[in-house]
Amino acid sequence: xxxxxxxxxxxxxxxxxxxxxxxxxxxxxxxxxxxxxxxxxxxxxxxxxxxxxxxxxxxxxxxxxxxxxxxxxxxxxxxxxxxxxxxxxxxxxxxxxxxxxxxxxxxxxxxxxxxxxxxxxxxxxxxxxxxxxxxxxxxxxxxxxxxxxxxxxxxxxxxxxxxxxxxxxxxxxxxxxxxxxxxxxxxxxxxxxxxxxxxxxxxxxxxxxxxxxxxxxxxxxxxxxxxxxxxxxxxxxxxxxxxxxxxxxxxxxxxxxxxxxxxxxxxxxxxxxxxxxxxxxxxxx
Amino acid sequence: xxxxxxxxxxxxxxxxxxxxxxxxxxxxxxxxxxxxxxxxxxxxxxxxxxxxxxxxxxxxxxxxxxxxxxxxxxxxxxxxxxxxxxxxxxxxxxxxxxxxxxxxxxxxxxxxxxxxxxxxxxxxxxxxxxxxxxxxxxxxxxxxxxxxxxxxxxxxxxxxxxxxxxxxxxxxxxxxxxxxxxxxxxxxxxxxxxxxxxxxxxxxxxxxxxxxxxxxxxxxxxxxxxxxxxxxxxxxxxxxxxxxxxxxxxxxxxxxxxxxxxxxxxxxxxxxxxxxxxxxxxxxx
DNA sequence: CGAAGCTTGGAACAGTTATTCTATCCATGC
DNA sequence: GCATGGATAGAATAACTGTTCCAAGCTTCG
Numbered sequence: 001x002x003x004x005x006x007x008x009x010x011x012x013x014x015x016x017x018x019x020x021x022x023x024x025x026x027x028x029x030x031x032x033x034x035x036x037x038x039x040x041x042x043x044x045x046x047x048x049x050x051x052x053x054x055x056x057x058x059x060x061x062x063x064x065x066x067x068x069x070x071x072x073x074x075x076x077x078x079x080x081x082x083x084x085x086x087x088x089x090x091x092x093x094x095x096x097x098x099x100x101x102x103x104x105x106x107x108x109x110x111x112x113x114x115x116x117x118x119x120x121x122x123x124x125x126x127x128x129x130x131x132x133x134x135x136x137x138x139x140x141x142x143x144x145x146x147x148x149x150x151x152x153x154x155x156x157x158x159x160x161x162x163x164x165x166x167x168x169x170x171x172x173x174x175x176x177x178x179x180x181x182x183x184x185x186x187x188x189x190x191x192x193x194x195x196x197x198x199x200x201x202x203x204x205x206x207x208x209x210x211x212x213x214x215x216x217x218x219x220x221x222x223x224x225x226x227x228x229x230x231x232x233x234x235x236x237x238x239x240x241x242x243x244x245x246x247x248x249x250x251x252x253x254x255x256x257x258x259x260x261x262x263x264x265x266x267x268x269x270x271x272x273x274x275x276x277x278x279x280x281x282x283x284x285x
Numbered sequence: 286x287x288x289x290x291x292x293x294x295x296x297x298x299x300x301x302x303x304x305x306x307x308x309x310x311x312x313x314x315x316x317x318x319x320x321x322x323x324x325x326x327x328x329x330x331x332x333x334x335x336x337x338x339x340x341x342x343x344x345x346x347x348x349x350x351x352x353x354x355x356x357x358x359x360x361x362x363x364x365x366x367x368x369x370x371x372x373x374x375x376x377x378x379x380x381x382x383x384x385x386x387x388x389x390x391x392x393x394x395x396x397x398x399x400x401x402x403x404x405x406x407x408x409x410x411x412x413x414x415x416x417x418x419x420x421x422x423x424x425x426x427x428x429x430x431x432x433x434x435x436x437x438x439x440x441x442x443x444x445x446x447x448x449x450x451x452x453x454x455x456x457x458x459x460x461x462x463x464x465x466x467x468x469x470x471x472x473x474x475x476x477x478x479x480x481x482x483x484x485x486x487x488x489x490x491x492x493x494x495x496x497x498x499x500x501x502x503x504x505x506x507x508x509x510x511x512x513x514x515x516x517x518x519x520x521x522x523x524x525x526x527x528x529x530x531x532x533x534x535x536x537x538x539x540x541x542x543x544x545x546x547x548x549x550x551x552x553x554x555x556x557x558x559x560x561x562x563x564x565x566x567x568x569x570x
Numbered sequence: 571c572g573a574a575g576c577t578t579g580g581a582a583c584a585g586t587t588a589t590t591c592t593a594t595c596c597a598t599g600c
Numbered sequence: 601g602c603a604t605g606g607a608t609a610g611a612a613t614a615a616c617t618g619t620t621c622c623a624a625g626c627t628t629c630g
Contacts, residue, residue, distance in 0.1 A: 028525055035577055043526045047540070050380045054338075057618060067579055072619065083618065094379045095335055118430045118563040125555040126418045133411045133551070145403045168457035168554075175450055176547060190475055262461060262558055266418070266551040269453075270410040273547055278403040320607055342588060352609055357589065368588065 016079030155206030
């Protein structure tokens with residue numbers, strides 16, 4: 001690797017960026033050829049501009065996992081006299097952003113139509129997701145949740161089943177449970193091998209199945225077959241009338257709001273994560 | 286003039302306002318029967334909230350023509366431990382529409398409102414998701430979003446790439462785009478066939494790639510290879526320093542909040558859905 | 571392998587911070 | 601007019617601030 005060219009202090013001093021946008025551009029441009037620690041700071045600064053604005057040098061250094069002196073070197077290498085000078089940039093950014101924020105808030109309160117085009121769509125999906133989350137918090141059956149965690153904590157292996165729309169949830173659970181050190185297998189039906197994937201599952205394991213209207217037939221069949229074989233079943237679904245409820249040991253209802261034709265997944269994912277972490281806690285503790 | 290009733294320290298301590306709006310209301314209400322200097326401070330605080338957020342106690346005291354100690358008495362008379370506590374309110378007002386997530390959680394716990402066990406965890410994940418969504422709405426780069434939609438709308442086939450944590454997003458996009466009647470293929474690396482899956486992709490297509498820290502090496506490599514072949518790349522990632530940004534035609538930043546070790550996916554999914562539906566609209570219209 | 575160059579960590583520094591405390595001031599009630 | 605008690609100003613203080621400086625650590629080049 002070629003040695004990075006020495007930083008020209010004159011060049012740096014000539015041009016201490018005066019606005020956040022300028023600074024940001026400069027940081028992005030130089031990030032590649034910045035020493036390790038300074039690069040770390042650059043990253044933190046751009047990713048957490050609010051912290052940079054308010055924190056003391058000690059706090060920021062701790063959060064960025066750097067020495068306070070490194071922050072000063074960073075500031076100076078971009079042409080500022082010291083850290084305080086650099087911090088001014090971040091503070092001004094917040095000051096200037098404020099009026100914009102006020103207007104938006106007012107617009108939202110009035111119930112105005114909001115933004116147009118893709119941004120408007122985004123507002124819609126974000127709204128739907130937030131609404132789903134709020135409903136989940138208030139409507140969750142705490143008892144069922146506790147029983148579900150108990151079942152999963154007792155299981156030897158946790159099998160995950162969710163197809164089509166619910167596949168995002170089951171695949172994320174496979175990732176999360178793995179990270180938590182829990183044995184889990186994802187019945188993903190690759191190569192139409194679902195029967196074989198489910199073949200070795202027994203009563204000592206547990207099935208966590210996710211399905212929403214229109215319930216994928218394969219999901220229901222596989223879940224039902226496993227339940228018949230004595231496998232405890234925890235179901236995440238969208239209605240008390242779901243075909244999963246008759247044979248589920250525990251079922252949890254999530255009512256996802258929709259924006260247009262598309263339903264959110266935010267609540268289902270939050271619930272899934274809760275199950276994963278609570279199970280890990282129950283087992284580990 | 287009637288003598289002002291003595292301030293009841295208990296009453297003040299019972300209720301230190303936690304948001305700027307609450308504080309403002311309280312100040313306005315008490316302003317009439319406040320001692321001269323404290324009234325002076327009240328007025329300055331409401332009129333110059335930015336100064337209150339950024340300044341040191343000495344600067345503010347000078348600007349408000351008051352003694353520093355008066356600022357502390359003012360803070361305490363509203364139930365705060367000292368000036369620094371009061372200043373937090375003004376800082377949070379600027380920092381984010383939403384009070385700091387961690388402190389909110391702490392407040393919930395202290396107030397006894399927070400639930401215990403799995404339900405408490407659920408609250409945490411729901412909070413993190415909601416916060417991510419709020420930040421997405423406010424922080425989204427509308428221009429980039431529009432350019433991204435334009436690229437995707439022009440594409441012959443939309444290729445989806447996202448592994449590990451991001452796989453939930455890419456797989457959901459595969460489902461959604463299919464429902465919308467758009468040709469999309471998911472590069473899922475089943476059987477380690479990623480090279481073959483990506484082999485037929487050309488400049489007439491487009492790649493929609495999703496990756497978060499720690500960026501899966503295979504994702505970056507494949508995306509970079511396709512970009513080199515002239516495939517337009519739209520990236521959803523979590524930082525301006527993501528390894529995707531150098532070769533992405535457009536990149537969209539989502540800053541997901543975390544609850545414990547696990548990050549939410551709510552904002553990424555909402556953004557993904559937005560891209561899908563906006564692309565369908567752009568093409569169908 | 572040795573030398574030279576930045577880069578890095580950590581201690582030392584002077585200056586400033588928020589806070590506490592006390593003497594003084596002023597307005598009120600008797 | 602005097603006593604009372606909160607409000608105020610200002611000095612004292614201890615903690616912490618941002619900054620400087622230097623020795624040790626790497627990396628790269630000769």
